[in-house]
Amino acid sequence: xxxxxxxxxxxxxxxxxxxxxxxxxxxxxxxxxxxxxxxxxxxxxxxxxxxxxxxxxxxxxxxxxxxxxxxxxxxxxxxxxxxxxxxxxxxxxxxxxxxxxxxxxxxxxxxxxxxxxxxxxxxxxxxxxxxxxxxxxxxxxxxxxxxxxxxxxxxxxxxxxxxxxxxxxxxxxxxxxxxxxxxxxxxxxxxxxxxxxxxxxxxxxxxxxxxxxxxxxxxxxxxxxxxxxxxxxxxxxxxxxxxxxxxxxxxxxxxxxxxxxxxxxxxxxxxxxxxxxxxxxxxxxxxxxxxxxxxxxxxxxxxxxxxxxxxxxxxxxxxxxxxxxxxxxxxxxxxxxxxxxxxxxxxx
Numbered sequence: 491x492x493x494x495x496x497x498x499x500x501x502x503x504x505x506x507x508x509x510x511x512x513x514x515x516x517x518x519x520x521x522x523x524x525x526x527x528x529x530x531x532x533x534x535x536x537x538x539x540x541x542x543x544x545x546x547x548x549x550x551x552x553x554x555x556x557x558x559x560x561x562x563x564x565x566x567x568x569x570x571x572x573x574x575x576x577x578x579x580x581x582x583x584x585x586x587x588x589x590x591x592x593x594x595x596x597x598x599x600x601x602x603x604x605x606x607x608x609x610x611x612x613x614x615x616x617x618x619x620x621x622x623x624x625x626x627x628x629x630x631x632x633x634x635x636x637x638x639x640x641x642x643x644x645x646x647x648x649x650x651x652x653x654x655x656x657x658x659x660x661x662x663x664x665x666x667x668x669x670x671x672x673x674x675x676x677x678x679x680x681x682x683x684x685x686x687x688x689x690x691x692x693x694x695x696x697x698x699x700x701x702x703x704x705x706x707x708x709x710x711x712x713x714x715x716x717x718x719x720x721x722x723x724x725x726x727x728x729x730x731x732x733x734x735x736x737x738x739x740x741x742x743x744x745x746x747x748x749x750x751x752x753x754x755x756x757x758x759x760x761x762x763x764x765x766x767x768x769x770x771x772x773x774x775x776x777x778x779x780x781x782x783x784x785x786x787x788x789x790x791x792x793x794x795x796x797x798x799x800x801x802x803x804x805x806x807x808x809x810x811x812x813x814x815x816x817x818x819x820x821x822x823x824x825x826x827x828x829x830x831x832x833x834x835x836x837x838x
Contacts, residue, residue, distance in 0.1 A: 501531045510542050512547070520544045535565035542574070554578065569599035575645070577608060585616050603632035623648055627657055630664065639665040639672045646678060658682050673702050677829055696826075703809050704816040785815035792824050803830040 504527035511520035524541035527534060544558035552634035556576050561571045592609045594639065606629035613622035623645075630637055630645055639644075646661030662679035676699035683692035719797055792807035808825035811818055 497530055501527045501534055501537065504530070505536055505540060508537075508544070512540070512544055517548050521548075527686055533564050534576070535561045535563075535571075538564065539568070539571055539574075542571075546574075546578070551578070551582070569595040569602060569605075572598065573602065573608075575603050576605065580608060580612055583615075584789050585612055598797065601632055603636075605764055606632065614821075620652070623652070626778050627661070628747060631660065634664040634667065637664075637668075638667055639669040639675055642668065643675055643678055647684075648680075655682055655686050668816045670698075671702055676702070680829065681832070700812070700822065704812050785811040785818050785821070788814065789818065789824065792821065792828075794829060797822060799831070801832045804828040807830070 495801035502785060504523050506747065508520045508523035508527065511517070511523060519724070520670045521541065521544045524537055524544060527537040528541065531537065538557045538561035542554045545554035545557060553577070557576065558571055558575045559580050561568065561712060562575075565571070572591045572595035576588045576595060579585075579591065587607070589612060591604050592612070595605045595634060596609075600603075606625045609623035609631065610622045610801070613625060614742070626645060630642060633804070634642065642661045642665035646658040646665070649655075650658040659679065661679075662682060675791035676695050680692045680695050680699065683695070788807045788811035792804045792811065795801070795803035795807060803824055805828045808821045808828070809819040
C-alpha cells in the first residue's frame with residue numbers, strides 16, 4: 491500500500507472517530523482525535539473544521555475561529571464553514587463580518603435556508619427591517635415546513651404591507667399547505683388575489699372558506715373571532731421568526747433544534763397591530779335586547795355593524811347566521827362585502 495493511501499485512511503479513521511465523539515458529547519476525546527489527524531495531515535480542511543466545531547462546543551471562541559479560518563485556507567468554497575464563521579461573528583455582534591460570511595455562504599449555496607434565517611436576525615439587529623423581511627421570506631420559501639400557518643400568515647401580511655403581493659400570496663398558500671382548514675389564511679389569500687385581479691383564482695378558496703365557516707364543529711381558538719384577516723394580526727407573537735443554526739455545529743443556536751430558550755424575533759418596525767381597535771374604527775358595540783338565537787337576528791346585527799363600518803363585528807355576526815342557516819344568501823353577501831372592506835383597510 492502506498493504511503494499516501496495509508497495517510498488518507500488513517501486520517502479518515504481519526505475524523506470518523508472525532509465525529510462520533512462529538513456526537514456523543516465526549517469533547518476532550520474528539521479534540522484529541524482531531525489533533526492526531528492534523529499531525530498526520532496538517533492541510534486537511536475537514537480536520538480543521540471538526541476541531542473548530544469541538545472548540546465551539548467547548549466555548550473556546552478564539553481557538554474555534556482560528557480553526558474555521560484554517561479550514562477556509564485549504565477549502566475556501568465551503569459554504570458550511572462560511573456559515574459557521576458568520577454565526578461566530580454574529581454571536582460576538584461583529585455584524586459586518588457576520589454578514590460577509592453569510593453572504594458568501596449563500597453565493598456558494600443559494601438554498602441555504604438556515605443562513606437566511608440567521609441573516610434575518612442580523613438585519614433586524616442592525617435596524618434594517620426590509621432586508622430582514624426579505625431574508626425571512628426566502629427562508630420560509632425554502633423550508634416552509636419549519637413554520638406554522640400563523641407565522642406564514644404574519645409574514646404574508648408584512649409583505650402585503652410592502653405591496654409585495656406575489657410574495658404575500660406565496661406565504662398564504664404555504665400556510666394553507668400546512669393547515670388547509672385554517673380560515674384566516676383563506677381570507678388573507680382571497681384579499682390578495684382580488685387585489686391582483688385574480689378573482690377567478692380566488693373563487694375556489696372563497697368557497698372552501700365558506701364551507702369551513704359553515705361548520706359548527708370548527709371551533710375558534712378564543713372568544714374573539716379568529717377567522718378574518720384582521721384577527722390574524724392580533725397574535726402577540728406576530729412576525730415570530732425562529733432562527734435556527736446555519737449549519738451542523740453549535741453556532742448562534744443549536745442545529746436542527748428549536749432555540750433552547752424558546753426565543754423568537756420580531757422583525758423591527760414591521761410587526762402588525764395586535765389589537766382590533768387598531769384595525770377597525772372605534773364604534774359602539776351592537777347588542778340585541780335578548781341573546782340572538784335566529785339566523786335573521788344575527789344577519790340584522792351584521793348589517794348594523796356594516797352600517798357602522800365595523801367589519802370585524804359584521805363578519806362575526808354573519809358567521810353566526812351561516813352556522814344556523816348555511817343557505818342564507820344575504821349573510822354571504824354581507825360577509826363578502828365586509829371581507830373586501832377589511833382587505834382594503836389592511837392595504838392602507
